[in-house]
Amino acid sequence: MLKNILLNFTLLATPFISLAFADRKEIPVVIQWEKRLDEAIAKAKTTGKPILLDIFMIG
Amino acid sequence: MTYPHPAVIDYIKKHFIPVRYNIQTNPDIKNKYRLLWAPTVIVLDLNGTDYHRFNGFLPPDEFIPQLEFGIAKMALEKQDLEAARIQFTSVVEKYPKSDIAPEAQYWVGVVDFQLTNDVSTEINAWKKIQEHYPGSIWARKVSGALSCENE
Numbered sequence: 001m002l003k004n005i006l007l008n009f010t011l012l013a014t015p016f017i018s019l020a021f022a023d024r025k026e027i028p029v030v031i032q033w034e035k036r037l038d039e040a041i042a043k044a045k046t047t048g049k050p051i052l053l054d055i056f057m058i059g
Numbered sequence: 060m061t062y063p064h065p066a067v068i069d070y071i072k073k074h075f076i077p078v079r080y081n082i083q084t085n086p087d088i089k090n091k092y093r094l095l096w097a098p099t100v101i102v103l104d105l106n107g108t109d110y111h112r113f114n115g116f117l118p119p120d121e122f123i124p125q126l127e128f129g130i131a132k133m134a135l136e137k138q139d140l141e142a143a144r145i146q147f148t149s150v151v152e153k154y155p156k157s158d159i160a161p162e163a164q165y166w167v168g169v170v171d172f173q174l175t176n177d178v179s180t181e182i183n184a185w186k187k188i189q190e191h192y193p194g195s196i197w198a199r200k201v202s203g204a205l206s207c208e209n210e
Contacts, residue, residue: 030063031068033079034078040077041105041106044105049074049076050075050129051075051103052071052102052103053079053101053103054077054079054080054100055079055100056081058083
């Protein structure tokens with residue numbers, strides 16, 4: 001009996017769990033911009049990654 | 060839109076520490092990097108020294124190769140020739156239709172020569188520019204060296 005309940009629960013829950021993970025994958029990740037060059041340099045030195053400096057203007 | 064593109068986000072996340080400044084409100088950055096206009100994107104090393112820059116908006120399929128080219132140029136200027144060769148070759152192989160590809164192939168030739176001290180390696184790399192990018196300015200730049208080689 002318990003085995004059947006667990007089996008049914010698994011069958012019912014699996015698509016929802018899969019959907020939840022699929023949705024999580026599709027959540028758009030944004031670029032985490034540093035706001036200060038000195039902080040970016042500190043992170044760059046920690047990670048070994050170079051820096052991408054983006055210069056923008058408004059209007 | 061370049062920055063919201065998943066491939067651009069992924070590339071930047073994997074390879075860079077991104078930082079952004081408004082040119083209108085940051086005169087120190089404007090002066091430090093001799094900025095004329097925005098948008099400008101600059102590849103800096105761990106110390107904040109600039110190695111490659113480009114102006115204006117670019118679509119993702121041009122933007123990413125430019126960043127990769129910047130990493131290659133930085134490796135070359137630091138005389139990490141093996142890394143430079145890998146990165147320049149990567150630009151050509153992964154983004155052969157990008158505008159920066161013929162220039163990357165040019166630098167493959169330069170790096171090959173520096174690695175081997177054998178001019179034929181440079182010539183072979185540059186022949187590929189004339190083969191694959193005959194209409195590019197880089198094909199014209201190497202044409203003199205290639206014509207001397209044919210004489």
